[in-house]
Amino acid sequence: MPLPQPDDLTSLVLRTDFGDEKAWKSLRVALDAAGDYPHATCVSEVRFAGMGVQALMAEEAAAHEDEQIVYMFLADAAAMKDPGHPLLAVDLSDEPGRTFRVPARWFPDISTNLSIANMDFAEFADAADESGTFRGFDEG
Template sequence: MPLPQPDDLTSLVLRTDFGDEGAWDAVRAALDAAGEYPLATYVSELRFADVGVQALMAEEAAADEDDQIVYMFLADAATMKDPGHPLLAVDLSDEPGRTFRVPARWFPDISANLSIANMDFAEFADAADGSGTFRGFDEG
């Protein structure tokens, strides 16, 4: 079964942690509040409970080319527990399996640029700090 498709000009946010419904609501609220326009297609399906990056890559690789997506964001246990709600960004195309964390406040910038192919995944991943988290581009 192919991964869900995001709505036009949005990014797929896939829930993988189902331990706290309130935390999921908080993640969605934080992402929605971070941007002026809706930038996420939220998917909360139990079949993705605790799924890992490797399993998602395998599922995506098995999909027809027309059904494949380029990247996604996971709302995993770390996302749910951290007050900044850092999603796990996952590259499914150029460097499959490459990841970095993105706090909710930076999600609109990344989602908008990736959805219109203005920038590519690696540009954001390369700008992640030592903890593997994107916190904006250093203007310094």
């Protein structure tokens, strides 16, 4: 079964951690507060519980080419526990499996640029700091 499709001009945020409903709500509030317009298509389906990057990549690779997505963001345990909600960005196309973290505050910048193909996943991943977290081009 293919991964869910994001709405136009948004990015898929896929919940994989289901241990704390309050944290999920907090993460969604943080994403909504980070920009003036919706940037995320948030999907909370229990079938994705605990799935890691490799399993999700395999599921996406099995989908018909017309249904495949290029990148996604995971709301995993680390994103749920940290107050900055650092989502795990995952490349599914150019360098499948390449990842970096992005706090909710930077999510709109990345989502916008990726959804309109203004920038590539690698540009953000290359700008991540030594911890693997993107904190903007001026601060990273």
